[in-house]
Amino acid sequence: MRKNSAFWLQCLLGLALVALVVLVFRTTQSNLELLGVQSGFDFLWKKAGFSISQHLIPYTEDSPIWAALAVAILNTLLLAVFCIFLASVLGLVVGIGRLSSNWLVSRLSLAYLELFRNIPVLLQIFFWYYVALRALPSLESSIFITDYLVLNNRGLYFPFIEFGNGFSISPPVMGRFAYEGGFYLMPEFLALWIGLSLYNGSYISEIVRSGFQSVARGQWEAGAALGLKPVTVLRRVAFPQALRAVLPPLTTVYMNMFKATSLAAAIAYPEIVSVFVGTVNNLAGRPVEVMAVTLAFYAGVSFLVAWLMGRWNKRITLRGQ
Amino acid sequence: MASDLKPSAARQGLSGWLRRNLFSSWWNTAVSLVLLGLLVTLAARLFQWLIIEAQWAGSGPSACADTTSLCWPFVRARWPQFLYGLYPSEEVWRVNLGLAAGALLGAALAVRRMPARRWIAAFLLLAYPPLAWWLFRGGTGGLTPVETSLWGGFFLTLVVTGSVFWVSLLAGVLLALGRQSRLALLRQACTVWIEFWRAVPVLVLLFVVIIMLPLFLPSNVEIDKLGRAMIAFAILMSTYLAEAVRGGLQSLPTGQYEAARALGLNWRQSRLHVVLPQALAVSLPQITSNFIGLFKETTVLLVIGLFDLLGEVQRAASDPQWLGTGTTAAGYIFVAVFFWTACFCLSRASSRLERRMTRYRAVAI
Numbered sequence: 001m002r003k004n005s006a007f008w009l010q011c012l013l014g015l016a017l018v019a020l021v022v023l024v025f026r027t028t029q030s031n032l033e034l035l036g037v038q039s040g041f042d043f044l045w046k047k048a049g050f051s052i053s054q055h056l057i058p059y060t061e062d063s064p065i066w067a068a069l070a071v072a073i074l075n076t077l078l079l080a081v082f083c084i085f086l087a088s089v090l091g092l093v094v095g096i097g098r099l100s101s102n103w104l105v106s107r108l109s110l111a112y113l114e115l116f117r118n119i120p121v122l123l124q125i126f127f128w129y130y131v132a133l134r135a136l137p138s139l140e141s142s143i144f145i146t147d148y149l150v151l152n153n154r155g156l157y158f159p160f161i162e163f164g165n166g167f168s169i170s171p172p173v174m175g176r177f178a179y180e181g182g183f184y185l186m187p188e189f190l191a192l193w194i195g196l197s198l199y200n201g202s203y204i205s206e207i208v209r210s211g212f213q214s215v216a217r218g219q220w221e222a223g224a225a226l227g228l229k230p231v232t233v234l235r236r237v238a239f240p241q242a243l244r245a246v247l248p249p250l251t252t253v254y255m256n257m258f259k260a261t262s263l264a265a266a267i268a269y270p271e272i273v274s275v276f277v278g279t280v281n282n283l284a285g286r287p288v289e290v291m292a293v294t295l296a297f298y299a300g301v302s303f304l305v306a307w308l309m310g311r312w313n314k315r316i317t318l319r320g321q
Numbered sequence: 322m323a324s325d326l327k328p329s330a331a332r333q334g335l336s337g338w339l340r341r342n343l344f345s346s347w348w349n350t351a352v353s354l355v356l357l358g359l360l361v362t363l364a365a366r367l368f369q370w371l372i373i374e375a376q377w378a379g380s381g382p383s384a385c386a387d388t389t390s391l392c393w394p395f396v397r398a399r400w401p402q403f404l405y406g407l408y409p410s411e412e413v414w415r416v417n418l419g420l421a422a423g424a425l426l427g428a429a430l431a432v433r434r435m436p437a438r439r440w441i442a443a444f445l446l447l448a449y450p451p452l453a454w455w456l457f458r459g460g461t462g463g464l465t466p467v468e469t470s471l472w473g474g475f476f477l478t479l480v481v482t483g484s485v486f487w488v489s490l491l492a493g494v495l496l497a498l499g500r501q502s503r504l505a506l507l508r509q510a511c512t513v514w515i516e517f518w519r520a521v522p523v524l525v526l527l528f529v530v531i532i533m534l535p536l537f538l539p540s541n542v543e544i545d546k547l548g549r550a551m552i553a554f555a556i557l558m559s560t561y562l563a564e565a566v567r568g569g570l571q572s573l574p575t576g577q578y579e580a581a582r583a584l585g586l587n588w589r590q591s592r593l594h595v596v597l598p599q600a601l602a603v604s605l606p607q608i609t610s611n612f613i614g615l616f617k618e619t620t621v622l623l624v625i626g627l628f629d630l631l632g633e634v635q636r637a638a639s640d641p642q643w644l645g646t647g648t649t650a651a652g653y654i655f656v657a658v659f660f661w662t663a664c665f666c667l668s669r670a671s672s673r674l675e676r677r678m679t680r681y682r683a684v685a686i
Contacts, residue, residue: 108360265524
């Protein structure tokens with residue numbers, strides 16, 4: 001009797017779902033026809049006709065739209081990788097700092113956590129972009145951090161390894177209008193990098209702290225009793241065990257940070273949202289396709305990361321637990 | 322007698338404290354001194370920037386002749402805009418009344434010995450939101466209509482946070498229960514829905530809903546921009562809350578489910594009286610941290626052309642009369658102080674509530 005009712009309920013549910021999908025599909029179709037919007041992915045092979053200020057692969061206005069998409073995806077991933085690196089370093093340092101016996105270190109770490117966690121990340125990005133980086137000197141009076149690292153209000157210039165005959169390091173050189181040679185990060189990138197890393201670093205520091213605190217006290221003492229140096233105990237005894245507690249929440253923060261790179265659209269750093277959802281959508285007039293590609297990109301990366309981190313997590317969990 | 326022995330002077334008083342916590346070894350001493358030096362320099366520089374070099378006097382744009390130093394008159398001059406956006410000033414009493422009523426009800430709920438607390442909660446959850454919306458939006462009952470495109474500032478931030486959270490909590494609980502259902506199809510549908518939206522950034526979903534929703538709906542149905550934005554937020558928020566509630570549901574021992582069934586309670590009764598009260602209590606920290614997250618995330622609205630608190634500051638700072646990094650910075654600091662205070666207090670309150678809950682549970686079990 002119970003089984004039977006469950007079966008019919010599911011049939012009803014399935015029918016309702018199918019009906020909803022069909023209804024939405026039909027309405028969308030007729031709406032698109034009414035608006036005279038074409039459909040299909042053929043627009044990806046048309047000429048893009050717009051330039052992108054930062055491209056890691058060769059790209060010009062004559063390139064097809066799919067090349068613009070590839071440029072935007074690479075820009076997104078570049079930003080995400082930079083942010084994950086800096087936020088992890090910050091989080092690790094501050095998280096361990098919270099546990100320091102030095103009162104000043106642990107208090108300052110706490111202050112960092114509370115300051116950056118409680119302010120919206122978009123506001124932080126705006127602050128770096130519209131206030132802090134605007135205050136940097138202009139091209140003529142650039143700051144030389146070293147001979148190879150140049151900072152001014154057009155961005156951060158640093159040397160780049162060039163592969164030609166063997167490889168050589170090309171430092172940034174003052175050209176006629178700007179620094180040439182080497183590689184440079186635009187202010188939009190810097191603001192996003194600093195803002196997202198500081199914000200998410202605060203979350204990572206909490207994860208690191210609770211990870212280390214989850215390691216039993218006896219483990220530290222046992223390490224010390226074996227005559228290991230405190231740094232060695234931290235690296236060889238505490239860290240591998242803390243990693244088990246840290247990895248699942250860390251995955252969540254990494255994913256959040258990756259998703260938050262979309263905030264780049266607010267200051268026009270050319271990643272997938274500002275290039276594809278913004279520019280291409282306006283030019284090509286294919287809203288459904290543009291949105292589908294964007295959603296597929298984010299969902300694809302998320303599932304890939306979840307799968308990889310899940311495998312890593314499985315490898316480091318204690319057997320028999 | 323052992324109790325007569327005093328600790329050595331090195332462990333007592335201020336100097337003892339300093340020695341233990343700051344100067345316990347040459348390495349610690351070096352770190353402390355370097356940090357102290359940095360801290361003093363930074364504090365002095367900040368004090369100079371925020372107070373001494375900043376411009377305080379005057380009221381108009383002329384007060385900030387120097388565009389690079391902080392311009393506090395800007396915040397003072399644009400104060401009403403930061404609070405209400407473009408809401409017509411002669412109707413602002415409606416906003417004040419609605420928000421004050423909400424604050425009063427919330428405060429009454431926080432008093433533990435309040436009589437009829439249950440009824441206040443029911444009113445706040447069921448009657449207050451539609452009443453407040455009617456008051457803000459107007460159009461019926463003798464109130465002049467105020468288009469949502471005029472709403473903005475602090476007011477919009479609160480309206481979006483409150484309404485979205487209200488809808489999402491209900492939807493999130495239903496989704497979490499659906500993910501646990503014995504109906505395989507319902508379970509799968511809820512799982513796919515939750516997992517998919519969890520992967521999508523809020524900004525992308527905002528664009529998707531703003532652009533796509535009109536295409537999905539019949540042409541005679543129209544939802545304004547604010548409504549669409551709130552739908553996007555609610556889709557995401559309900560999946561986050563569903564995950565939070567699922568954590569609570571999973572933490573319940575199966576004995577609770579079995580006991581409810583043994584008592585002869587049906588599905589609805591067992592969820593409402595046995596399962597959900599306990600599960601929600603367990604997931605309360607998660608729920609509040611999601612609430613704080615939503616509160617901070619409303620700032621994203623400015624990207625799609627709705628002006629929350631940060632949006633209004635941004636709009637005011639791009640007024641050619643006020644242009645300059647000094648005005649922008651002053652506006653940002655104002656918003657940052659507001660958000661920081663609110664989020665800090667909320668998370669403190671949440672951890673206090675959590676401690677009380679654990680105590681309560683420890684006694685109950």
